[in-house]
Amino acid sequence: MREEEFPIPKRLEDAYRFKPSTQILIYIVLLVIGALVLSMIKLGWSLTVYIVIFIVYAALLFPVVIKIENQWKTAFSLGLYGAAMAAIIYWTITFLESFDLRSVSLYVLFLLIMTVELFHHLGEDIAYEESKKVYIAVATLSALFFIFIYMFLSAYDWRITVFGSILATILFAYAILPEKPI
């Protein structure tokens, strides 16, 4: 190969990916397969549960299959994030069976984790940015996490309460810190 022949696409990733139309086709096919599998599961769940599962599945799948980089993709990706979060929050609220303070703190912890982790997954361009704003958000979320885990663990021995809360919060903060793509 002569040096003059080295081709460079405008987006370097394009040389390694499926064509955009193929990506969209694969996404649609996988969505149809997902819907088909869900329709075959007979567990006596209500229709709302199936809708929630399907929306979350669509949201998890999207950034894995769709590698197009443009304004439409970012907007749609965040849209799916919103849809999935709305579905999860709705389902969690209907799932509430106890209003005991510790139970509520566990529900809140679950929602907090899902909010951040799903955002990591779907808003990767924003989540990867190492800026002051992101670090303030990480600190705030970690503080909230600490408060609620402390509330839950306060029923146990003080060592478990204090050290358990600190360790779990460190784990949470480390997991949600912005990650470098390379």
Add this chain to the structure above:
Amino acid sequence: MLEVIWLTFSIVAAFGTCVLIGWKIAKSDPDLQKVIDAIVSHYLDERRFHINKIAEITGLSSNKVERILKKLETRGIVRGKGKMYQLVDPLVFLTPIDLERARRITKDDNILYGAYQNPYLPRLYFLTMYLIFAAVIVFVVLVFFNVFPGLTSWVQNILPEGVSVNAFLLFMIGMGIIFVDALDNIIKAWAREKYSVVVGEKSGISYDRSLADELSGKIRRGMIEDVDLQFSLLQKILNYFIRVPVGDVIVKVKGQREPVVFKNMPYPRELFYVIRSIQLGSLGWRKRHARTLMMWRARAMVPAA
């Protein structure tokens, strides 16, 4: 039925709102575009420039330019000292500390490519950590469906009085995700940023041989006999789906029987071209595509509509 309507309404409303927010976030900033254009047009090839010079070219205020340059710096596109800035080569993905180390060791050579061998993703055994999450899910399913009544009553017994078992199961799923994500970060940090591969215009290829190495591996420009690019089936498939494409780059060295293999290098085709260029002693390719490469690196901040 009312539940389904409410759920659908919430999903559609949240989707619409977030699409609008996403559209606004992803909208290209014309000032940012101006600054990038000014740098690409006037200061390619790592020439230093002053904030005021960019302000003069773009017609923006110095404060505005400084804010934009700081943003570009966090993305690794430029690096600055005081009011002076310099474009980082678009194919350099090293941390600032490792880039400094590479410059020091290559005696301030023009670094054309710098990245880490990624021993992580394409090795299936690393993916076994996701089994931890799978184990959590199995545990949750067993308790939720009361498959083993003994297990369910054990969970009830360890929980404080009044705490819902289902709430605890949801919390377990959440903590499973957090635990695996944190573990993933630890493994990446440990494994990824240790094996640097640096290609300098004059110094040739420098690379780390072990975890504690300081780029002791060296292949001088004149010693490169041949360079090859290889993708395993797993790498090929993964490249369709992972964020940064990887592949192996094999360098045959004159007088050495065994080639040097750089495993799972990010953007392997581009590394192949860079090595080929320095082997041929001609950077025409790099110069010709410098603008495209720079625009590509900056495009992460300026998505095309």
